[in-house]
Amino acid sequence: MAFDLEVNGTSFSVDADPQTPLLWVIRDQVGLTGTKFSCGIAQCGACTVHVDGQPIRSCSFPASAAVGRSITTIEGLSADGSHPVQLAWKEFDVPQCGYCQSGMIMSAMALLDKNPDPTDADIDAGITNICRCSTYHRVRKAVHRAAELLKGQGA
Amino acid sequence: MSHSSSRTRRNGAGDLDRREFLAASAAAGGAFVLGFWLPSKSAQAAIVAGAPWYEETGTPEVNAWIVIEPDDTVTVRIAQTELGQGVWTSNAMMVCEELQCDWNKVRPQYASANRDARESAPEWTLNVMGEGAYDPAGGGEPLFRDREPVRGIPDSLYRRMRTNEASSVRDGRYYLQLAGAEARERLLLAAAAEWDVPATELSAKDSVISHRGSDRTTTYGAVAHLAAETPHPDPDAIRIKPPGEWTLMGREQKNLDVPAKVTGAAVYGIDVRMPGMKWAAVRACPVYGGDVESFDFDAIRDRPGVRSAHHLPIPDPSLLRGREFSGAVAVVADTWYQAKTALDDLPIAWDIPGDRAALNTAGMHGTLLSALSQPGRVRVDEGDVDSAIAGANRVVEATYSTPYLPRARMEPGNATVLVTDERVDIWIGDQSPQETRRSASRITGLAEQDVFIHLCHLGGGFGRNGNGPQAEQALMIANANRGTPIHLLWTREEDFIGTTYRAMGVARLRAGLDAEGWPVGLEVRTAMQEDGFGPTSSFDVASRYFTPNYRFSNHTADFHIPCGTRRGVGQAAHEFYRESFMNELAHAAGKDPYLYRRELIARTDLPHRDDMIKALDLVAEMADWGSPLPQGTARAIALEEKGAEARGTATISAMIHTVSISREGVLRLERVDVALDQGFSLINPLSVKKQIEGQIVWFYNDAMHQANTVLGGRIVENNFHRFSVSRLAEDPPEINIQFFETEHWMRGMGHDRATSVQSGIGDAIFQITGKRLRDLPFSQNDLSWG
């Protein structure tokens, strides 16, 4: 079935079974591979993207449910890594293997949207993505730094 | 490939056009001579931006590691795989420290496993001078002096392309520094020839060459093409810099792969796209050693996108270091999701060996435990243990268990393979491309010289051989579909089948103590699967803590779970046994576990004795050992070492873990203090810190959460709802790391630090709740108290 999806502000016409998880449509039809597959059962968050600003685990979200809504992937934050969350991530050299990091960054972004000044406890509760390399220690620091940068940007 | 589909719908549109292939190859000009092949334009547009694999630009290389473009961009070829350990950066640092180029213009790129099959290592890389571990400029063991392969390390162009044993720095540093130095010398010679001055009057810094005595300067980019044609007259005379002269190494450098990993641009194996590529989903028999009896392709053949189904026989164990995986069915379709959902509905009958189907964890664990009462293979026997223990003031005995554990890296196994009648191309993140090259040759019948591996970043490694048969399966499918690129991708569940496990193990330790609580005899028995690197590696208690009488024996069991090198290898389990038992002994003796360890190390004559004492003293100071803690909080100390028993490279660390447990039984690792031996110097201290932070949580997971159980011969926990992995909320709030210098080169940093989180949490549970738990993981117990 053919339908349109709006990804990072651009409309794409895709042809897939409507039940196909959004993840696979983004990766294989839209052609954006920054969003990753790891568990396929909404456990790990590697596939996190935003739909109308809300973080969702796209491996378990039917593509058809995103029709008419606005989808943001890691590629939509900034192509050159200049988004404050990306800057903070680079400052703390967060990624190791990096495979979880697109999802981690999208989850962090969603947390900061809701809570521009999170405490450690807020971060611990608000980001439930798995990082097998365990970059958590730097993720926590980088989220605080991103919060600062975002505030500076708003000012 | 006996059951290949009768109805493959290959209509040409899906297949790579061979003329396009040849045209693209020819367009690459001279590069074609080296067998380089460009994907078609559309494929390049889709995937090549930021592709990390080997590529020829047309600019002649200075040597096999270094290409310098006219604009001074330096490409450094990396022969190990970046999987989060920082090798993309640290290998480049080793080369560029000597090259003295502008670090801001360095671009790493994976080395070519194909050239490695065609070319021999340059003579000068064989030339390892100095005294190895104790020479500040030395390269550890001179593994490569002879052309004889050493420990499986060949004398091909890039020597070892494996990423394992934390050895990328240990084995590679000397010749990587030499590679940078050789190129620098040749750049200077080229400039000297241009200016007709002696090379000794020239110096280089940040890619600029200056002539002393005149104000002439030039750049590396300007003379690189001349340097490529200027051999060094006496490469054996080139010396490398000792740490005192380093300006790049030994200082924290941001990792060069990080920028692409925050934009989603980094290319992993799973991201590879080719024109005409088809996807394969795979289901292997869930019981290792089992195979496919039959499957009914008719049930799915008309589903959208489905092309074919294939029986994949059990991969030849000789291609997988002797490990036996399972036979499998692969479904090939236009998209992976089509292939996967069709495979979900494919009726498959398995042929499962009955004896294996009867196995479960309880029975296997029982087999190991009963092995402990048999006389095993005695590895070390010093003094007279039996009489020493018989005559002791008191005897302490404990039996510990560690479960099967997988690597569970985040990127599920995958590989993209294109087989034609002329060559094999493989796009893969791979910890051992030289072995994959051999597999490709064996499966397709083409020569290794015609195998091209395009290395990708790897979404987690955690153990070289755990990669399992993903490349072999993809090769089988692609070989049956010559001309069509096949991208195989495992589900998470399949990744749990296609991995090797760290062997389940048990250990019984028995010590006799004298009236003052010091050990007079110690007996250690372990039982593990032979293949697990468990019984024989990394365990020799006597050589660390002093006891006048000591015996170590091990027992092996023959189970069907494929076991291999998981992060920490045998050391992770063995240090858990040893350090847990040292805590038990200290408590039994009524002595401080820090001072007890210190004294027992001080009584030895081990070559690295003083470094171990240094580590213990430093960490005790860092954590303010002995200072009061709130109720429900405890500290535990441990020593970690690799190689401390012999002269040579070693890595020594001591850690203190501060743990709290609420009355309701909620445990938190609050703080970890780490004192780590840095040898003469670390290469990139930032990467080392990141590794330690990660390993702390890795072994926290081993201590608290993770186990794989076997039921009906199958691994039960096969996705993250059953196999739990800690999230941010369990990361220790405070981690303090300090390095201390020692007079030897470090053994490596990649995997075996922080094993002591296991014994530390175990002992904290005992101190707080009074419960002495000896079976991992601990979270299977009620930890409430008070």
Ligand code: FES
């Ligand atoms: S891949 Fe979607 S949550 Fe794991």
Ligand code: FES
């Ligand atoms: S960086 Fe490797 S899984 Fe998170």
